[in-house]
Amino acid sequence: MDLSYGPEYEAFRxxxxxxxxxxxxxxxxxxxxxxxxxxxxxxxxxxLLEHGYTARTIPREYGGFxxxxxxxxxxxxxxxxxxxxxxxxxxxxxxxxxVPTLLELGTEEQKRRWIAPTLRGEIxxxxxxxxxxxxxxxxxxxxxxxxxxxxxVINGQKIWTSTAHQxxxxxxxxxxxxxxxxxxxISYLIFSMKTPGIEVRPLRTMTGHAxxxxxxxxxxxxxxxxIVGQRGQGWMVANATLGYERGMLxxxxxxxxxxxxxxxxxxxxxxxxxxxxxxxxxxxxxxALQAEVAAMKFNGLRLLSNSLKGExxxxxxxxxxxxxxELAHQISALAIDAMGELGxxxxxxxxxxxxxxxxxxxxxxxxxxIGGGTAQIQKNIIAERGLGMPREPKLEHARAPKAGAA
Amino acid sequence: xxxxxxxxxxxxRDAVDRLLREHCPLDHVREVAEGGxxxxxxxxxxxxxxxxxxxxxxxxxxxLGLGLLDALVVAEALGAAVxxxxxxxxxxxAPLALRLAGTPAQQARWLPRIADGSARFGVGLTEVVxxxxxxxxxxxxxxxxGSALFxxxxxxxxxxxxxxxxxxxxLVAGEADGLERLPLSTIDLTRSVGELRLDGxxxxxLGEDDGGTANRLVAAGRVLLAADxxxxxxxxxxxxxxxxxxxEQFGRVIGSFQAVKHMCAEMAARLEPCRSLxxxxxxxxxxxxxxxxxxACHAKSHTGEVGRFxxxxxxxxxxxxxxxxxxxxxxxxKRIGFDRQLLGGPEIVRAEAAALQGxxxxxx
Ligand SMILES: Cc1cc2nc3c(=O)[nH]c(=O)nc-3n(C[C@H](O)[C@H](O)[C@H](O)COP(=O)(O)OP(=O)(O)OC[C@H]3O[C@@H](n4cnc5c(N)ncnc54)[C@H](O)[C@@H]3O)c2cc1C
Numbered sequence: 001m002d003l004s005y006g007p008e009y010e011a012f013r014x015x016x017x018x019x020x021x022x023x024x025x026x027x028x029x030x031x032x033x034x035x036x037x038x039x040x041x042x043x044x045x046x047x048l049l050e051h052g053y054t055a056r057t058i059p060r061e062y063g064g065f066x067x068x069x070x071x072x073x074x075x076x077x078x079x080x081x082x083x084x085x086x087x088x089x090x091x092x093x094x095x096x097x098x099v100p101t102l103l104e105l106g107t108e109e110q111k112r113r114w115i116a117p118t119l120r121g122e123i124x125x126x127x128x129x130x131x132x133x134x135x136x137x138x139x140x141x142x143x144x145x146x147x148x149x150x151x152x153v154i155n156g157q158k159i160w161t162s163t164a165h166q167x168x169x170x171x172x173x174x175x176x177x178x179x180x181x182x183x184x185x186i187s188y189l190i191f192s193m194k195t196p197g198i199e200v201r202p203l204r205t206m207t208g209h210a211x212x213x214x215x216x217x218x219x220x221x222x223x224x225x226x227i228v229g230q231r232g233q234g235w236m237v238a239n240a241t242l243g244y245e246r247g248m249l250x251x252x253x254x255x256x257x258x259x260x261x262x263x264x265x266x267x268x269x270x271x272x273x274x275x276x277x278x279x280x281x282x283x284x285x286x287x288a289l290q291a292e293v294a295a296m297k298f299n300g301l302r303l304l305s306n307s308l309k310g311e312x313x314x315x316x317x318x319x320x321x322x323x324x325x326e327l328a329h330q331i332s333a334l335a336i337d338a339m340g341e342l343g344x345x346x347x348x349x350x351x352x353x354x355x356x357x358x359x360x361x362x363x364x365x366x367x368x369x370i371g372g373g374t375a376q377i378q379k380n381i382i383a384e385r386g387l388g389m390p391r392e393p394k395l396e397h398a399r400a401p402k403a404g405a406a
Numbered sequence: 407x408x409x410x411x412x413x414x415x416x417x418x419r420d421a422v423d424r425l426l427r428e429h430c431p432l433d434h435v436r437e438v439a440e441g442g443x444x445x446x447x448x449x450x451x452x453x454x455x456x457x458x459x460x461x462x463x464x465x466x467x468x469x470l471g472l473g474l475l476d477a478l479v480v481a482e483a484l485g486a487a488v489x490x491x492x493x494x495x496x497x498x499x500a501p502l503a504l505r506l507a508g509t510p511a512q513q514a515r516w517l518p519r520i521a522d523g524s525a526r527f528g529v530g531l532t533e534v535v536x537x538x539x540x541x542x543x544x545x546x547x548x549x550x551x552g553s554a555l556f557x558x559x560x561x562x563x564x565x566x567x568x569x570x571x572x573x574x575x576x577l578v579a580g581e582a583d584g585l586e587r588l589p590l591s592t593i594d595l596t597r598s599v600g601e602l603r604l605d606g607x608x609x610x611x612l613g614e615d616d617g618g619t620a621n622r623l624v625a626a627g628r629v630l631l632a633a634d635x636x637x638x639x640x641x642x643x644x645x646x647x648x649x650x651x652x653x654e655q656f657g658r659v660i661g662s663f664q665a666v667k668h669m670c671a672e673m674a675a676r677l678e679p680c681r682s683l684x685x686x687x688x689x690x691x692x693x694x695x696x697x698x699x700x701x702a703c704h705a706k707s708h709t710g711e712v713g714r715f716x717x718x719x720x721x722x723x724x725x726x727x728x729x730x731x732x733x734x735x736x737x738x739x740k741r742i743g744f745d746r747q748l749l750g751g752p753e754i755v756r757a758e759a760a761a762l763q764g765x766x767x768x769x770x
Binding site: 001002003004005006072075266277278280283284286287288290291292294295296298299301302304305306308309315316319322323376378379380382383384386387388389390391392393 | 407408409410411412475643647650651658659661662664667668670671672674675676678679680681682683685686689693701703704705707708711752753756757759760765766767
């Protein structure tokens with residue numbers, strides 16, 4: 001166990017601290033989770049890119065800073081922005097999920113074309129995976145793409161597409177090989193949301209906002225070179241993206257931030273004149289959550305060390321999405337309980353706390369327990385890939401889904 | 407930067423695992439437990455051979471001079487093997503007490519004997535954490551009176567470290583006049599705890615402080631009990647997964663039923679982060695003093711909760727078999743139950759963690 005970083009890293013840390021102190025007035029307020037970043041957030045992102053405080057190890061030709069891969073500097077960056085309470089680089093479906101997928105599996109031309117503007121916050125992406133008939137059973141998707149004159153022609157429907165109403169581009173799973181077995185018939189396409197034939201209908205969610213959408217495709221034409229991976233190999237590419245999604249949704253730094261906000265809230269709120277944090281039952285729950293957040297933080301440090309040594313993450317990695325999303329939900333739940341009746345206030349009410357964001361988070365975190373692979377699917381993954389338990393026997397009549405408009 | 411065990415610590419774990427596989431199979435555990443001893447002389451001897459009785463004794467006193475994280479590696483292995491050996495109090499807390507608070511003369515007298523196994527200590531700290539059922543010891547004029555409950559590793563001890571009600575530590579000889587030693591038998595037949603009744607027993611103060619050392623000892627003990635549960639929990643999960651891969655019902659192995667898979671996945675998902683938490687808590691004890699007490703609380707309380715969940719769930723996966731004595735699964739179940747209560751159950755420990763942060767005071 002050696003948690004020191006060494007002198008060259010401490011110099012880097014000092015530099016970064018000076019940068020944050022000097023520039024923090026330009027940082028945006030923490031961006032809302034499901035919203036397109038505003039102009040101030042985009043400007044902040046570009047400043048961070050320029051200094052290598054985000055996308056640090058992505059090569060320059062793709063718009064990154066081009067530093068040698070070094071997980072420790074990335075860690076220091078995360079630590080310092082968190083400690084200063086200043087937002088770091090943007091994290092969204094494009095930057096945190098598509099960019100690493102392209103770096104891993106994209107063509108040279110795709111990397112040069114799409115990564116830089118994505119990092120600069122100029123292209124917002126959405127994820128076109130789920131369909132009405134293909135949720136947990138994602139590979140049952142039916143949205144079709146046939147090849148015609150150097151283009152894919154796409155027909156079908158996606159659903160639960162987060163930010164599709166604000167997005168510029170989509171990474172989208174389609175069935176290109178109508179006769180292939182279920183998992184072997186899928187391709188991974190990227191295309192503009194302004195392509196003719198796309199219709200987006202926002203769906204109001206339980207939060208009262210429309211965080212996601214239905215997305216319809218009618219003869220949408222996409223150049224054939226906008227495929228990531230080979231035709232029929234989209235399932236593999238899709239899974240790479242899903243792995244990055246689990247990492248994004250399981251980020252322990254986000255838990256630490258939410259916990260710190262909860263502690264502050266419990267200092268501020270009073271019940272019969274006594275701070276909520278001094279209420280024995282509420283305090284007991286708080287400390288239990290604090291221990292769990294600490295465990296996830298150290299689990300994250302352990303994963304970091306594993307990757308430094310080139311060792312696989314194993315179980316410690318597979319459990320992160322399940323545990324973190326549940327914990328985030330519990331943190332919001334305790335905040336609401338600590339506020340009691342006041343915890344119900346929402347929609348800009350008088351006496352509302354933090355803009356109703358605890359209730360919003362409580363609901364949205366439940367969405368994230370479902371999204372990105374439900375808790376039950378995560379448990380299947382942990383049991384099968386982590387513990388080596390047998391798969392469910394396949395039903396004999398289960399066939400490859402027919403491609404076609406849903 | 408490296409978060410995790412060093413190559414040396416991994417080697418230590420391998421060595422202890424190998425030794426326990428050879429000297430401490432379940433049959434042996436059963437034999438010792440059913441014989442009512444809670445201490446396997448054979449396993450103690452084998453561990454001493456590796457130098458582990460002196461794991462926390464500084465090298466100049468003939469020990470290995472290692473830290474709490476190293477001791478944790480051993481504790482995890484002992485939990486995994488449900489080994490009936492006195493370790494936490496005898497090999498770690500007693501030498502630690504002497505290291506932290508002993509005079510040079512006390513250290514020179516006891517540490518070499520701890521290292522070579524000729525001084526066998528028990529440690530009584532329960533009343534520092536919570537007093538129940540009339541427990542508690544008071545000091546006056548170099549003597550101790552009262553009773554100390556749940557003194558760890560007490561059965562065959564020939565000396566004790568006992569905390570009085572002010573948290574001051576004392577050395578007491580096992581054969582001292584006025585000392586009555588009574589056994590307590592718990593569900594966990596692999597660990598020995600006892601009650602000491604003291605009536606004006608001659609005692610030698612160990613250091614002089616306001617209970618700071620006792621609190622540090624409690625923290626170290628908590629981390630090791632938590633690690634013991636992580637080791638025991640690992641084995642319970644592995645056994646559940648193995649059993650689920652063999653047992654057939656409805657024409658298929660039960661491990662292919664999702665209800666069973668999800669029980670196993672949940673156990674793993676909850677236990678895995680505990681491993682990193684106990685590692686860090688031990689590291690904090692060794693190297694980050696500001697965080698040591700709080701992290702020990704977190705490790706103890708959280709692992710106590712997760713341990714209970716793993717213990718009952720792994721038993722359930724085994725069906726009726728899990729409930730029998732035949733499989734011996736209950737040895738792990740009980741070991742984890744013991745780890746949860748000693749030195750404070752989760753609620754008590756969380757209240758302490760809150761107090762450390764200035765929370766939970768009923769002041770407006
Ligand atoms: C907030 C939010 C944002 C989202 N954003 C996007 C997005 O941007 N892009 C996108 O493509 N999708 C998105 N999704 C969709 C998400 O990926 C799916 O909702 C999710 O995969 C579950 O699919 P489903 O809704 O069809 O539920 P179903 O698959 O019908 O599941 C219903 C219930 O059945 C259980 N279940 C299903 N199969 C199994 C099984 N094999 N074993 C055990 N239990 C099972 C599930 O766990 C769940 O409890 C989002 C969802 C949410 C809630």
